[in-house]
Amino acid sequence: MSVLEIKDLHVSVETDQGTKQILRGVNLTINEGEIHAIMGPNGSGKSTLAYTIAGHPKYHVESGSILLDGAEVLTMTVDARARAGLFLAMQYPVEIPGVTVTNFLRTAKTAIEGEAPPIRTWIKDVRQAMTNLRMDKTFAERNVNEGFSGGEKKRNEILQLELLKPKFAVLDETDSGLDVDALKIVSEGVNRAKANTGLGLLLITHYTRILRYIHPDFVHVFVNGKIAEQGGPELADRLEDEGYDRFLVPSNVG
């Protein structure tokens, strides 16, 4: 049974105005097969948490630790984290010039498995996964994310989630910018991935609507760089009704 533990995580970034504290002591444990929703207002540090788990070099960990099955993730390179079983579906997936989706997927799969996937089954798997996500066949020959619409980029992230089969995935606002049809397709993909591999999920979202399709076991309210409250799915319903105002009491009027 795999487990991802985030312990007292403090993270800052360098800005033009100097060092800026973003995460201020995040504690979170996710077991394999669990879905945790992290909900919070814009600017609360959700993406920072996601990027820090993935190892983006812009974010400096001041203290704390992230353990995957007891092994320290923070000392691993970005690619080593992916090979260890972590996956980040990005809020803003990046365009890669010159690299087709096909080529990219095969290279990533090879890197993660340590050997090239058997060609016949791999091609079949890719086709099936694309069909499930209602992605046109022509996608495979396009350069990664180049000229993709917002919805296409998000589907491409979930395509990778399904094919790379991580132990834990962080989905950073995968729902934002999707119309309801695309939201359903993407949610189905996430649910399918979970049914197939039993991965653990950290679902970052600003709105509750994706939670209609992906049902969290736990909901954490994220405010000002840390978890302000946690509970079960009912907490999401409460947020739907009340918004985040309750958590945004101006404590530092100056």
Place this chain on the structure above:
Amino acid sequence: MSAASALSKSASKTVPESTTPTADSSTLPVGQHGIKEHSDGRFGYVPVQTRSARFKSVNVADFEAVTGREAVWKHSPVAKFTDLTAGALDGSRYTVESTPSADVSVEWVPRTDARIGTAGLPEERAAANAWSAFDEALAVTVSGEEAKEITVTRSGLGTIARGAHTIIEAKPFSQATVILHNTGDARLSENVEIILGESANLTVVSLQEWDDSAVHLANHFASVGRDARLKHVVVSLGGSIVRVNPSVRLAGPGSDTLLLGLYFADAGQHLEQQVYVFHDAPRSRSRVNYKGALQGQDARTVWIGDVLIGNKAAGTDSYEQNRNLVLSEGTRADSIPNLEIETGDIVGAGHASATGRFDDEQLFYLQSRGITEEEARRLVVRGFLTEVVQQIGSPELEARLQLAIEAELIGTDDK
């Protein structure tokens, strides 16, 4: 005639492709990741003053001393090769090795050879200096309708300033691939005339794998006869300053050319190509596709693409593009397409140019999928350049180039 008026007339109606540039260039978000994009149909290009009217002479004394302000020189580090533009050049024979092939002869011919000067004439001083200096020309003459490949290698030119002249002639209906392979050190200014008879099908590859210190200024002049097809490929990987300027006249009706270029500039290298296609006959067709990668401090590339569709060239179809991939800080890629149209009756004319950056966000994205940094760079560069490599049509050379490109990437090329 006035090039500007020809342009303004044609630009709005006869440049169909350019209004829908290829998917990848149109969608690059300008400004993000430092991508510069240029692709147009209505505005944005600077016409050359009637390119066909440029001064030409085989006599070096007819050209003023090079200052670096001239249109043809303004992107080049001219102070670093005054020996080639202003000094006396050694025009004697040098050692060449060539792979044997039936129906291809490689020999030295005198200056009086009737082919000399038939494909084109110098438009700048280094070319004229070489033309004035050479004792004999190296002539590669292709006949026979069977496909064949020959490699002509120069590896021992040394550091003496040289002027050279080469003729590559493909007789009517003949077919061949001629690879000019350049290695070792050199300080060379040269002219290469490429003459295609009726219905000939010729591929010429100029492969620059010079030593780090080499300086190479080349002008290729091609004349393509009726229904003939020229594939011309410039591959520049090694050398300090490498400037290979192909100039192709589509002289016969139905003539066709594909001009390909592939370059990889690393720290301190200057790689330049000024490509000129002159559509001088009806129903002629041209495609230009140059791709370059830049990596390292002061890696510098220049691409200028002039296309002139002359008034005899009704029913022509042309498209030129240049794409550059920037792999590190401290590089500079210039990319300047020019299109000049003197007839309203064309099938198509368009161009595109874009310089994209492989940046830290892209690297992070690939790494976050388990791909190592080294593999990520290889993936991007190979993906980018493969399109050109695969069109060369020589499997052995293509395989060799893939390896050479990877060696460039990790800096293990033993130049």
